[in-house]
Amino acid sequence: MKVSPQTKTFFLGLSVSILILVSFFAGAVADRIFVVKPVDLLSGKFRLPVVQNQLQTRENKENEVSKLGTLIAKQSSIADVAEIASESVVTVSIKRKEQVLESFDPFNFGFGVFNFPRGKVEEVQRDIGTGFAVSNDGLIVTNKHVVSDPNAEYLVIDKDDNEYSVSKIYRDPANDLAIVKVEGFAVSSLPLGDSSKLRVGEEVIAIGTALGEFRHTVTTGVVSGLGRGVQAFAPGIGAGAVEALEGLIQTDAAINPGNSGGPLLDRSGKVIGVNVAVSAGAENIGFALPINIVKDSMKNFQETGSFERPFLGVSYRIITKQAALFNEVPQGAYLVEVVKGSSADQAGLKPEDILTEFGGQSLTDHDLATLINKHKINDRIKVKFWRDSEVKTIEVTLRGIDEK
Secondary structure, X not given: XXXXXXXXXXXXXXXXXXXXXXXXXXXXXXXXXXXXXXXXXXXXXXXXXXXXXXXXXXXXXXXXXXXXXXXXXXXXXXHHHHHHHHHHEEEEEEEEEEEEEOOOOOXXXXXXXXXXXXXXXXXXXXXXXXXXEOOOOOEEEEOHXXXXXXOOEEEEEOOXXXXXXXXXXXXXXXXXXXXXXXXXXXXOOOOEOOHHHOOOOOEEEEEEEEOOOEEEEEEEEEEEEEEEEEEEEOOOOOOXXXXXXXXXXXXXXXXXXXXXXXXXXXXXXXXXXXXXXXXXXXXXXXXXXXXXXXXHHHHHHHHHXXXXXXXXXXXXXXXXXXXXXXXXXXXXXEEEEEOOOOHHHHHOXXXXXXXXXXXXXXXXXXXXXXXXXXXXXXXXXXXXXXXXXXXXXXXXXXXXXXXX
16 A cells, blocks of 8 residues: 555654643653753753752752851941040049149258158149940940049040030939030030840950040950849049949950040940959959949939939859859858848848849849849838748838938
8 A cells, every 4th residue: 555645744743743632741740840951851951849949958068158258247346446436435533732843952951951852732634534425415434443533624535635624523323424515515425235145255346545544445355144143343432432332344355544434336236235343453354333223314304414323231142053053052142241221131131141133133134233223212022032942031111322
């Protein structure tokens, strides 16, 4: 049987059509069920799903690294932070009359009688501390011990060595803080951070007048510890000028005499503490008041125009978890001293009591000084404490610093 050319052409076309349809449906099935793309397979772009997932994971990790790199690149350098923050940092200088000795000439005997050095009174000015602006209208925070002499005149000196007279001084009776008002002084205030979020090991920057001589000295370090307590002595304000300071930030950034009242900054340039003391018997151990205490004081000052603060009347030491386990006592605030006639004394608290809760807040999670500052005078607070292996509860009425 002879097949015509037309018939051959018809069957050839039909075969090609069937082949194309089979290829189409086979490709669709492979794509939907097996995630295999025939075109990609032919072009060399096909990868098995497992390999594809591994490559995607690697790509995600590379993206994460690049994002972290970008974040680090956007952070300001220490030099940038110091340069900007220094515009709002001032040197505190004192001007007062002091007795100075006249020079002694060993070759001038005058009628055979020795001329012993004689004292004379002169007005002397010297740098004694640091401060920083907390408002744009001349309010500056410093330490109370820096401006403690009521008979002296104080000045602030800006970064460009311009001098301004201090018109008013407001001293906080409960903390080593003071606010000074300076007329005609207008600089940007430093942003205040949140000291409750600090972690040991975070980088910090201190700015101040080191040794009362080197203005705007910048030092760096880390947060070495939190919740520290020290007995602070302020040289130059009289013998016995010792104050118990609690809840402090410990840092290894160099803090020297003259740095008192200056800011302790984080890497973003926010103030997280006020430099207040340095350990005389060790190196690289300085302390700063947490900025949250300063913010509470500022809020109270702005509302009342003064520093009316509640006063519990105790000095204490924090018992850490490790010390509590070792001594078989609870964590909390160990009372070293109770001031006679104070709120704590009237409520019946005694030395060696361990406060565990104050106003319903556990002292394992909160600092006692911070909790006290959140209350007002005449607030009645429930306090839990441990005494003679027994937990007890009393009610304390907070009174002012001068009330007995």
